[in-house]
Amino acid sequence: MNYTSEIFLSKDDGLLIPEIGSWGENKYQIIYDYNVLFSTGMKKIWHNRIYIDLYSGSGKARIRNTNKILNSSALLALKVPDQYDKYIFCDIDENNINSLQKRVNNEFPSSNVSYIIGDCNKKIDDILNEIPTYSTNNNVLTFCLIDPFSLEIEFETIKKLGENRLVDLLILLAFGMDGKRNINLYIKENNNRIDNFLGLPDWRERWIIEEKNGTNLVTFLANEFTNKMKSLNYSRYTINNYISIRSDEKNLPLYHLMFFSKHPTGYKFWEKVRKRNIEPELEF
Ligand SMILES: C[S@@+](CC[C@H](N)C(=O)[O-])C[C@H]1O[C@@H](n2cnc3c(N)ncnc32)[C@H](O)[C@@H]1O
Structure with missing residues (x-):
């Protein structure tokens, strides 16, 4: 997969451009790679290929402390050679969605796009209503x-997404960025962030035991989450299915990109993407 830099590099268009860390470049490469394989590979077999971005952003992002502007997930998904049949973008921030909508109208006026403003965990029924009915x-x-x-992200949202539907998922789990830093907060009985993420109220007891056994939190959460996904029949090939992204500054693990499908073809695509991106090349 050789891409021209125009796919990733962008310019200031006067609309909203949130800042991101430099490791975002690697993330966008992975997201774009998978989108290309999926949207082209599935074109002849499926009447409706739907792309959902639950945390869509505004379509562009600026690398912090630089003037480098990149197309972010939503616009990258529109830039694939064989566009999806429909796009559903959700973001809690109205300004992000307004900027994204303007960009899509300018660059991709004929694409089929729905926009939802709000917390994706609360708006999941509206999001699902935008998916065509299967026959x-x-x-x-x-x-x-x-x-x-x-x-x-709440496990209940992921569960609803896949109920009676075929949905492949690429999930960015910000273990290093969020879970690890805030663990002392989350571990308190009155904090339910990890309870909702795992859909489990009883993880604390297991974590206390695992921590004593020397397991690190990232491994613990990744295993718990994978087991929950198995309970939804995302059961095959779930071992080693993640790409770990590290911060450039301290080389600390920041997040895992984890892929889940109910079909082996999804994992074939993901394996190609994983092999290509395991040693990240950050050149666009
Ligand atoms: C890490 S950014 C990702 C943006 C985009 N995917 C990209 O490629 O850069 C997370 C986005 O999620 C939005 N967001 C935060 N909480 C949300 C929620 N509960 N539901 C939907 N969007 C949310 C934020 O406004 C932000 O734009």
Whole structure:
């Protein structure tokens, strides 16, 4: 997969451009790689290929302390050679969605796009209503990107997404960025961030034991989350299915990108992306 830099590099257009860390470049490469394989590979088999971005952002991002502006997940998904049949973008920040909508109208006026403003965990029914109904004459396959700042995605949302639907998921789990730093806060009985993320009220007891056994928190949460995904029939090939992204400054693990599918083809695509990105090359 050789891409021209125009796919990733962008310019200031006067609309909202949030700042990100430099490791975002690597994330965008991975997201774009998977989108290209999925949208082209599935084109002939599925009548409706749907892209959902639950934490869509505004379509562009600026690398912190630089003037480098990149197309972010939502615009990258529109830039694939074989566009999806429908796009559903959700963001809690109205300004992000307004900027994204203007950009899409300018660059991709004929694409089929729905916008939802609000917390994706609360708006999940509205999001699901935007997915066409499946029938044998009108089959539907969905790819959903989940890219929050922290562990704020709720397991119940992921469960609802996949109920009676085929949905492949690429989930950014900000273990290092969020879970690890805030563990002392989250471990308190009155904090339910990790309870909601795992859909489990009883993780604390297991964590206390695992911590004593020397397990690190990232491994613990990744294992707990993977086991929960298995309970939803995302059961195959879930071992070693993540890409770990490290911060450039301290080389600390910041987040894992984890992929889940109910079908082996999804994992074939993901394996290609993983092999290509395991030793990240940050040149666009
Ligand atoms: C890490 S940014 C990801 C943006 C984008 N995917 C990208 O490629 O850069 C997270 C985004 O999620 C939005 N957000 C935060 N909490 C949210 C929630 N509960 N539901 C939907 N969007 C949310 C933020 O406004 C922000 O734009």
